[in-house]
Each structure stands twice: as C-alpha cells, then as structure tokens.
Amino acid sequence: MRVNLGGVVPLSTVDWIGFSSTVVFLRGCPLRCPHCQNHELQDGESTVELYSLFSQIAGLVKGESTIKSALPEGACMPKRAISEQISLDDASERAASKPFVNSLVLSGGEPLMQLRSAAALLRLAKSLGLEAGLETSGYYPDRLAELLEKNIVDRVFLDIKARLKEPDYERATGAGDASRRARESLEICLRSGVPLEVRTTIFPEGPSAADVVEIAKTLSEMMSGSPGHRLEEMVLQQGRPASGSPAAAFEPVSFDSLEKMAAAIGGLVRVRIRAAPNLGETDNHQGTSCQDGRTGV
Numbered sequence: 001m002r003v004n005l006g007g008v009v010p011l012s013t014v015d016w017i018g019f020s021s022t023v024v025f026l027r028g029c030p031l032r033c034p035h036c037q038n039h040e041l042q043d044g045e046s047t048v049e050l051y052s053l054f055s056q057i058a059g060l061v062k063g064e065s066t067i068k069s070a071l072p073e074g075a076c077m078p079k080r081a082i083s084e085q086i087s088l089d090d091a092s093e094r095a096a097s098k099p100f101v102n103s104l105v106l107s108g109g110e111p112l113m114q115l116r117s118a119a120a121l122l123r124l125a126k127s128l129g130l131e132a133g134l135e136t137s138g139y140y141p142d143r144l145a146e147l148l149e150k151n152i153v154d155r156v157f158l159d160i161k162a163r164l165k166e167p168d169y170e171r172a173t174g175a176g177d178a179s180r181r182a183r184e185s186l187e188i189c190l191r192s193g194v195p196l197e198v199r200t201t202i203f204p205e206g207p208s209a210a211d212v213v214e215i216a217k218t219l220s221e222m223m224s225g226s227p228g229h230r231l232e233e234m235v236l237q238q239g240r241p242a243s244g245s246p247a248a249a250f251e252p253v254s255f256d257s258l259e260k261m262a263a264a265i266g267g268l269v270r271v272r273i274r275a276a277p278n279l280g281e282t283d284n285h286q287g288t289s290c291q292d293g294r295t296g297v
C-alpha cells in the first residue's frame with residue numbers, strides 16, 4: 001500500500017503543546033482556503049510505500065534516523081513547519097532525557113483524504129507507545145467517526161475556519177458544503193469525548209471579532225448538548241501570509257486585537273492565542289505567556 005506523502009517533520013513542539021511530536025503531512029486536500037499555509041500539499045503526488053514510511057518513523061522515534069533520511073524522495077518539508085523546529089540546545093537537552101518523541105501528529109493537506117493510510121499511521125503511533133493526534137479540517141465527518149470508534153486518536157485538532165454558516169464558510173474554504181461537514185465533525189468529537197482543540201485562524205478580512213464570539217457561542221451551545229465532551233480550548237491563531245502563495249501579502253491582525261477577541265468571548269469557552277514569535281501567546285483563563293510561530297493547518 002502506498003501513501004501520498006507531503007513530508008515529515010521529525011520533531012515539533014508546537015503542533016501539540018506540551019508534547020514532542022513527529023508530524024506526518026499527507027498530501028491532498030478537498031478545500032482551497034485562500035491563505036493556505038501548505039498550498040503545495042493541496043494536490044500533486046509523491047507516493048511512498050507505507051511500510052517504508054513506518055520504518056522511517058520508527059527510526060526517528062528511536063533517534064536512529066536523521067531529518068534528511070526521513071524525507072522520502074519527492075516529498076517535501078512543508079514550509080510552515082520549518083520555523084517550528086526546536087533549537088539545537090533544546091534538542092540536546094531533550095535527547096539527554098528519553099523519550100525524544102512522545103507523540104505522532106497527522107496533518108496535511110487533509111489527512112482523512114487517505115483514510116486507510118491515516119488509520120495505519122495512527123495504529124503505528126499506538127504500537128510505538130506514542131500519543132496520536134489528528135489535525136483536520138473536519139471535511140470528512142464519517143471518516144473521523146470511524147477513526148474515533150477504533151480508539152486510535154488521542155486528540156483531535158479541528159479547524160473551525162469561520163461562522164458555521166454560509167456564505168462565510170464557503171468564502172473561507174472554497175467549498176460549498178464545508179460548514180455542514182465541519183459542524184458534523186465537531187458534534188462527533190464532542191459526543192465521543194475525545195480530547196479536542198478547536199482552532200480558528202484570524203485574517204484581516206475575517207473572521208471578525210463578532211464572528212469569533214458567534215463561533216464561541218456555537219461551541220458553548222454544542223458543549224451543553226454533550227455533557228461528556230472534552231473540548232479543552234479554542235485557539236485563536238494569527239493568520240500570516242503564506243510564502244509562495246498566490247494570495248496577496250497582508251499585515252497580520254495584531255496580538256492586541258486577538259486579545260480583545262479572547263476577552264469578548266469571556267467565559268463561553270477557554271481561549272488561547274497563538275501569534276508570531278515576537279508577539280507571544282496567552283490564554284483567557286490563566287494569563288500564561290510563551291512563544292511559538294504556529295499557523296493554520
């Protein structure tokens with residue numbers, strides 16, 4: 001069996017806060033978000049044997065392979081991930097205290113476009129004793145439900161890109177039925193009780209502060225209908241221009257504006273802000289502050 005692979009980031013500390021993750025990017029996405037950070041992974045083909053990828057991931061996790069050898073021919077290092085590597089000092093420190101990697105995150109593109117490969121990689125993660133995370137746009141609710149039923153996903157990172165209604169969602173994703181699908185995926189996650197992080201990326205043209213509050217209200221209402229849910233937080237991400245993207249450059253929404261949005265959400269849902277490295281990170285419950293450069297899926 002072959003997998004259409006976009007690339008592998010051997011070690012990321014920002015895809016899953018608090019974890020050291022190997023991130024596997026699967027190529028292909030049914031959506032066309034105007035500011036896609038990984039537009040080079042939306043289509044194209046660079047397939048590799050799944051079992052060859054398995055052995056490379058296992059080697060990475062055990063510290064036996066290098067970054068270079070982890071990238072099969074034809075696959076690329078997704079641009080958004082390059083700035084997310086930990087520093088050499090940090091790496092040395094972590095290397096001294098095994099395990100070096102404690103989780104595997106599937107990303108894309110949209111990883112659920114390749115359901116069998118996604119399931120096999122998540123199973124591999126579990127067999128290696130890793131936590132398994134899934135970053136998804138929510139475009140394939142049935143496939144998401146299938147993976148959750150198999151009990152091979154430890155955390156879902158779900159993008160909610162706009163108010164869950166049209167025309168907002170179509171504008172944000174380029175797909176007419178994406179809002180219905182995203183809502184269904186959200187419901188499935190809440191009902192299943194899987195630990196869940198909802199991510200909303202803020203660009204100058206939207207979602208606006210009022211939109212963000214409406215998204216939070218929707219989350220809050222849906223949470224009330226699923227008492228066993230484990231929606232842990234909503235992350236407001238500062239959207240930044242994607243390098244090499246056809247979309248025009250723009251000035252990102254400021255950290256202050258994101259903080260005002262978080263304040264407007266109030267107690268509806270726990271919120272964390274992610275912004276550029278020189279702007280920091282904070283949340284609306286604990287006032288913690290750290291740094292990363294994470295942007296959208």
Ligand code: SF4
Pocket residue numbers: 029030031032033035036037038039042108109110137296297
């Ligand atoms: S869902 Fe993610 S990978 Fe797909 S087009 Fe949107 S931002 Fe890009």
